[in-house]
Amino acid sequence: MEKKGKMASNKNPKKANLLDHNSIKHILDESVTEIVTSKGYPEDVKMSNIRLLIGVIIIVIALFAQFYNKKFPENQYFLIGCIYVVFNGILQLITFVKEKNAILFTYPPPDSFNSTGLAVNSKLPRFSDMYTLIIASADPQSISAKPPVEFTKSVTQWFTKDGVLVEGLFWKDVEGLINGYTKESKKSK
Numbered sequence: 001m002e003k004k005g006k007m008a009s010n011k012n013p014k015k016a017n018l019l020d021h022n023s024i025k026h027i028l029d030e031s032v033t034e035i036v037t038s039k040g041y042p043e044d045v046k047m048s049n050i051r052l053l054i055g056v057i058i059i060v061i062a063l064f065a066q067f068y069n070k071k072f073p074e075n076q077y078f079l080i081g082c083i084y085v086v087f088n089g090i091l092q093l094i095t096f097v098k099e100k101n102a103i104l105f106t107y108p109p110p111d112s113f114n115s116t117g118l119a120v121n122s123k124l125p126r127f128s129d130m131y132t133l134i135i136a137s138a139d140p141q142s143i144s145a146k147p148p149v150e151f152t153k154s155v156t157q158w159f160t161k162d163g164v165l166v167e168g169l170f171w172k173d174v175e176g177l178i179n180g181y182t183k184e185s186k187k188s189k
Contacts (some may be wrong), residue, residue, distance in 0.1 A: 014165040024155055025124040027165055028131060029103045035174045036120060041106035044117055044138065047098060051091060058087045105138050116142045118181075129154045133174065135181045149181045 014031065017023040037043055065078060106117035117138040124131045136148035151173065158170045 014167070016159065016163045016165065018159060018163045021124055021126060021128075024159070025122065025131070028124070028155070028158070028170070029122055031165065031167065031170055032120060032122065032133060032174055033104050035171055036104060036106060036118065036178065039175070039178055040109040040111075041118055042110075044105040044107050047094065047105060051094060054087055054091055054094075061087070115139075115144045124155070129156055131155050133177060135177055146181065149177055151177055 014027050016027045033043075101121040101123060102119050103122050104118070104120040106120075108114045108117050119136050119138045121134040121136070122132065123134075130152050131154070132150060132152040134148055134150040137145035139145060153173065158166055158173075160166060
């Protein structure tokens with residue numbers, strides 16, 4: 001299965017604008033997601049679904065306010081209170097407290113005795129070429145939580161001068177980090 005994923009990715013090489021750090025981070029994060037899910041960790045989309053539900057509630061309130069008996073200047077406190085303060089505050093709280101820099105939450109693999117999945121975080125500071133990838137437990141308070149593992153490497157070793165991602169090298173580094181995380185759990189037992 002891994003070979004199919006690698007072969008399929010070689011047909012359409014991932015290309016980034018090397019002058020745009022957001023483009024580079026997006027390509028790397030997308031590749032990390034593919035690698036982690038191919039290693040048997042199913043993606044946990046619960047937080048995304050909660051955020052989408054809150055967004056739908058905001059839209060319904062906005063529609064209600066649009067067709068409310070009172071016109072805009074009279075219903076502005078309703079709009080400000082419900083939409084901007086309460087629900088956007090909830091969205092920001094979820095992002096700040098739970099998600100942080102996470103690019104992926106997973107469930108544990110089906111054949112695993114571990115009760116928590118992974119929380120994969122990444123950082124690529126502005127004006128820097130150093131990409132940091134951190135793999136930690138999705139539930140750090142759990143008894144089966146393991147210490148996080150991370151690496152920090154220059155993105156220049158994963159991209160050609162034309163901005164094409166050399167997926168084989170990046171794949172090896174991320175797989176090594178995942179294997180380090182799973183070996184860490186076996187050592188701690």
